[in-house]
Amino acid sequence: MKTFLLLLTAVLLLKSGDETSWTTYGKNYAGWRYSELTQINPGTLSRLAPKWIFQTRAPSGMETTPLIQDGIMYVTGTSNHAWAIDLKSGKALWHYSKTPKKPLDLCCGEVNRGFAIAGDRLFKVNIEDTLVALDRLSGRVLWEVELGDYRKGYSGTVAPLVVRNLVVVGTAGAEFGIRGFVDAYDAATGKRVWRFYTIPMPGEPGGETWGSSAGASPNLRGGGSTWITGTYDPELNLIYWGTGNPGPDMNGDVRPGDNLYTCSLVALDADTGKLKWHFQFTPHDVHDWDAIGDPVLVDLKINGAVRKAVVQANRNGHYYALDRTNGKLLFVKPYTKVSWTKDFSADGRPVLVPGQEPREEGTLACPGLGGGHNWNATTYSPRTGWHYFSSEDGCHMFYRTEQQFVEGQWYQLSTVDWVKGEANKKSVVAVDASTGQVQWRRELAATPSGGMLSTASDLLFYGDSAGNLVALNARTGEPRWHFPTGSAISAPPVTYEFEGKQYISVASGNLVITFALID
Amino acid sequence: MRAALLLFLLALLARGQTNPLAGDAAAIDVGKGNFRLYCAPCHGIHAQGGRGPDLTRGNFSAGNTDTDLFRVISAGVQGTDMTGYGERFDDQMIWRLVAFIRSAARVTPEMIAGDPAHGRAIFQGKGGCAACHATTAGPPQIGPSLDRVGRQRSLQYLREKLLDPNQSITPGYSTVAVKLPDGRTLRGIEIAFDDFSSQFMDVNRQFHSFRKEEAASIEREPTSLMPSDYGRRLTPSEQTDIVAYLSTLRGAQ
Secondary structure, eight states: OHHHHHHHHHHHHHTTOOTTOBOSTTSSTTOOOEEOOOSSSTTTGGGEEEEEEEEOOSOSOOOOOOEEETTEEEEEOSTTEEEEEETTTOOEEEEEEOOOOSSOOOSSOSOOOOOEEETTEEEEEETTTEEEEEETTTOOEEEEEESSOGGGTOBOOOOOEEETTEEEEEOBOGGGTOBOEEEEEETTTOOEEEEEESSOOTTSTTGGGGOSSSOSOGGGGOBOOOOSOOEEETTTTEEEEEOOOBSSTTOGGGSOSOOTTTTEEEEEETTTOOEEEEEESSTTOOSOOOOOSOOEEEEEEETTEEEEEEEEEOTTSEEEEEETTTOOEEEEEEOSOOOSEEEEOTTSOEEEOTTOSOBTTOEEESSOTTOSSOSSOOEEETTTTEEEEEEEESOEEEEEOOOOOOTTSOOOOEEEEOOTTOOOEEEEEEEETTTOOEEEEEEESSOOTTOEEEETTSEEEEEOTTSEEEEEETTTOOEEEEEEOSSOOOSOOEEEEETTEEEEEEEETTEEEEEEEOO | OHHHHHHHHHHHHHTTSOOTTTTOHHHHHHHHHHIIIIIHHHHOTTSOOSSSOOSSSSOOTTOSSHHHHHHHHHHBOTTSSOBOOTTTSOHHHHHHHHHHHHHTOOSSOOOOOSOHHHHHHHHHTTTOGGGTOOOSSSSOOSSOOOTTHHHHSOHHHHHHHHHOTTSSOOTTOOEEEEEOTTSOEEEEEEEEEOSSEEEEEOTTOOEEEEEGGGSSEEEEESSOSSOSOHHHHSOHHHHHHHHHHHHTOOOOO
């Protein structure tokens, strides 16, 4: 088994370069965020300390995954800022910025999750939902194209994914009645090559899952945003991308039916954007349980056979493994407290517990709005075969609201509140990717808000809401090291080798901090 | 577009910053949705108040004009839990919220029963409340300052907190309990608490800071340091009198 895993590791890592770089959102196409570097290990951790701190002076709340290549770090900040930083000195080589268009209706601030890179070009989205290409050496704009109309509620926060000559990108805005999509653009010209709409129109396959009585184009309130970067299998040439909630979030009356392809994972042909298969985790969602957790690609040994799988810790409280060649369910298991499902059919459709829909006077349902696991980056370690992610274990009161739809304006029709006397528990969870069994759960005082990184030293790094960058023992969940950065961390750490030394970098607040072993 | 925006801004100035969306049904509707998302956790799902003030009385602690409401939502109110949303919300969204808040005003303000003077006497005497709560501006004591609590909290919330302080603990006033290696336990009001250390102030107003490894255990207790037996120690009319007294604490007018 171990030999097999090591072999697999080698195959997948080759596709994303060596350990001296970090060139795509999930480190490799499979979305593992796993590094073979071992200089920083349980024996040396006590010497891990900041090497340099870069002050962006931009608004706080960075969510970026820094990219590393040829001695330079590329980071995006909030409010359309971005920098190239010299790894040796921590000095900025250039600064890109663009004043965000106003007025912007945003659910969650002017955030950005990072660059993609191809050759001498960098790609990022801007908050007013454009995709911009920058020259890697100067930060100069090469081209910029509109993805969606910000005046209609579209916004851009996702890190793009480069597949050969294509820049693949999604959109945010499902709280504003947008029609979600996954787009691919020619890296050289910015010309759109394909678009896959996550919301089909009446007459298209899936269009019938939106009812027919709610006006001329009910699907136009669709949602199905695509705000977390997908993964890619080069052999199958398939892109895997999770989709967000239907709109309005918590009042499903205007959208009777399953509401495809919301709260789903879609597998798209990388050349054409054509839908190869889809799997809907939460049909007719009314709790805002986006299916945007990292779709991690792993080959699993299940009942003696090796299965090409895609796994996801879904916001609806369940851990899923699907056959990534055809989208068929391999298994589904809860990893946190769940109140809304009794069972699953063989194809993975949930059998519902009645009465869990939000009501005017409030409905108690579990998991809560942010789900068991939300969007924060996860990591998979081939050494343990475990998938690590943040979790919030508990419930919410879900209140439903009535409201007319106004284009481009907030259309959630809901709110949530804490359950009186019950505190939700924050935790880091390790799940065996081949069984869905929780291996350990470490309950925490501070939310593990920043996404995860695992290494071959069996260390698990993450940042928390109290500002600590933390290292846990990946096999037990025991804490090994921490450093208080001074601001809540919302970004995942990365690691890389530079001049023969292993570094760890993380964005915290509006700083970028780089750690190394101090001699 | 830019010209239109300029005209809009000029119009605002000319009109002395009244809400350009006042009474607009669609704006109220959308404002209600936003209110429920951002404001309801403190001000209640129907704006009836809770941890935050009741907004249905049509009388607001930081001023009653549209401009006042706009400013409060945008910049917050210093020294209170009301933080500013100016960075997150654009002007139009704030005006929509103002439009909704105006629409939520009830015709008859809630009447406060009870005898405030008697409530004050109990607060300072039999109840022992003054030992932990300041009622005038100035340095706080160990518990939350109540000098403006009549503006900040709804009557129902004040009553709930008096009778069951553990139901919801005011943010910033959690109890931290540290068990020392020698068996003693220190308790105090949380200043900071994470997975590696905690800082707190005890009832004698002494700061403490402990790393996890310095203590046998550090825990955040699910109970408030405030006594939870006022339901038994005070008669129902005494409880009402205390709530009536608290509602008169409105800070500098």
